[in-house]
Amino acid sequence: MSPATRLLGLGEPTHGVEAFPELRNELFHHLVEHEGYRSIALESDCLSALAADAYVAEGIGTLDDAMSRGFSHGFGASPANRELLRWMRAYNEQRPPHERLRFYGFDGPLEITGAAGPRPALSTLHDYLAAHLDLPWSRETLDELLGTDERWTNPAAMMDPAQSVGRTPDAKELRLVADDLRALLTSHAPHLMTATSPDDFWHADLHARTATGLLRYHAGMADTASTRIGGLMSLRDTMMADNLDAIVRREARRGPTLAFAHNGHLQRDKSQMQFADRPHQWWSAGAIIGTRLGDQYAFAASTFGTRGSDVPHPDTLEGFLSAFPDARAVIDPGRLAAALDRKLTARVPADHTYAALDPATTDQFDAIVFVKEI
Structure with a gap:
């Protein structure tokens, strides 16, 4: 090496x-x-x-x-x-x-049976940012968009795209929110790393990557194309x-x-x-x-x-x-x-x-x- x-x-x-x-x-x-x-x-x-x-x-x-x-x-x-x-x-x-x-x-x-729901990652990211920034989204707004955890973790969605919630209007809105939250994390990094700590910021970024990645993966689970499985594998490795x-x-x-x-x-x-x-x-x-x-x-x-x-x-x-x-x-x-x-x-x-x-x-x-x- x-x-x-x-x-x-x-x-x-x-x-x-x-x-x-x-x-x-x-x-x-x-x-x-x-x-x-x-x-x-x-x-x-x-x-x-x-x-x-x-x-x-x-x-x-x-x-x-x-x-x-x-x-x-x-x-x-x-x-x-x-x-x-x-x-x-x-x-x-x-x-x-x-x-x-x-x-x-x-x-x-x-x-193997499917993806976790995005609630833990997205909520942790939101709470970290909300403690230091004024956000246009409340936890209540996120909870309304997320709905029940069971609809995200339905094992039938792994084989049946119609069972996935990944491309519902709520899921699409959540992808935009997650992307905006991650952008805020990046743009306010100098302040946040000082106000908290580099380790706290790193953990927030981990949850940001996970939230956006999970929402992207759930959207892939709802894909009806013949390339769906290969697409999911690509999203996971990314x-x-x-x-x-x-x-x-x-x-x-x-x-x-x-x-x-x-x-x-x-x-x-x-x-x-x-x-x-x-x-x-x-x-x-x-x-x-x-x-x-x-x-x-x-x-x-x-x-x-x-x-x-x-x-x-x-x-x-x-x-x-x-x-x-x-x-x-x-x-x-x-x-x-x-x-x-x-x-x-x-x-x-x-x-x-x-x-x-x-x-x-x-x-x-x-x-x-x-x-x-x-």
């Missing part, structure tokens, strides 16, 4: 396999102790992560509470994630605030990239950040998936943030060889790497390409939740992290 790296993305090929977050923990320990890293960002709800960060940075609450409230997508059940928070809290206990490790989520509040950008800027004076997510969210090339018998493509968060950071962004993709009865064919990338003697290895893609004596094919995994690496795109990686067996 380049010494100029500000954001190191470590991808995993599938979720729910502890070998990869365990490997992430080992890498993060090394980066903290030897490379000056002071923060980690996970593919988890950016607002929920505030509870986990409060625990590791300030000792607020308990580890059990941080695990139950600080993660989305079921990641709070991961023993490796629990060990990560425990280690970060122990590291921070005897250190001053500017040296403490920080924990971030960089995903939006977007579960939210991820914006959050990573803000994290890197916040951490600029403290040290680089490690980001951990599925390979598909951190890679530099286009992400793709097959859904409802249709192919969908979109630019990943890694591709987007890479355009902003240039060589300050590095990406290491991870993959594995054997998983039970799923043994890779020798002519696949995973099969080729399985011939190496080491149980785990970090491979330079350039040296790998020079050593290849045949053209490799893409692996077709037995498990549909696992996305194999495409041998044709390894030139887009800065490193390949290989686990021989899981």
Whole structure:
């Protein structure tokens, strides 16, 4: 990795396999102790992560509470994630605030079954601004436009655009209000950062990004075009990239950040998936943030060889790497390409939740992290 790296993305090929977050923990320990890293960002709800960060940075609450409230997508059940928070809290206990490790989520509040409602993010942003500025909108006005939370979180809307409220007149009005509130936050930043604090302002901006991103995503859920699913994936990765950008800027004076997510969210090339018998493509968060950071962004993709009865064919990338003697290895893609004596094919995994690496795109990686067996 380049010494100029500000954001190191470590991808995993599938979720729910502890070998990869365990490997992430080992890498993060090394980066903290030897490379000056002071923060980690996970593919988890950016607002929920505030509870986990409060625990590791300030000792607020308990580890059990941080695990139950600080993660989305079921990641709070991961023993490796629990060990990560425990280690970060122990590291921070005897250190001053500017040296403490920080924990971030960089995903939006977007579960597989649908998106959260915008009320928490929008209300928090409104209240922050209302304490210091005269606003043309009251909380009562926002509540009237928002309506009930249930209409935003209706799981049927994920598959049926007609069930979404994202393009109703109230939702369209809320998008304008959220955009105006965020513009006020930006235009009054010099005053607000002095009247409150840089941390308070950063949290307000986090809620502003989340409110506008959620309203945009709900509008996408109401889209009836055949490109709807790919559009939603693109909106999600754009939210991820914006959050990573803000994290890197916040951490600029403290040290680089490690980001951990599925390979598909951190890679530099286009992400793709097959859904409802249709192919969908979109630019990943890694591709987007890479355009902003240039060589300050590095990406290491991870993959594995054997998983039970799923043994890779020798002519696949995973099969080729399985011939190496080491149980785990970090491979330079350039040296790998020079050593290849045949053209490799893409692996077709037995498990549909696992996305194999495409041998044709390894030139887009800065490193390949290989686990021989899981």
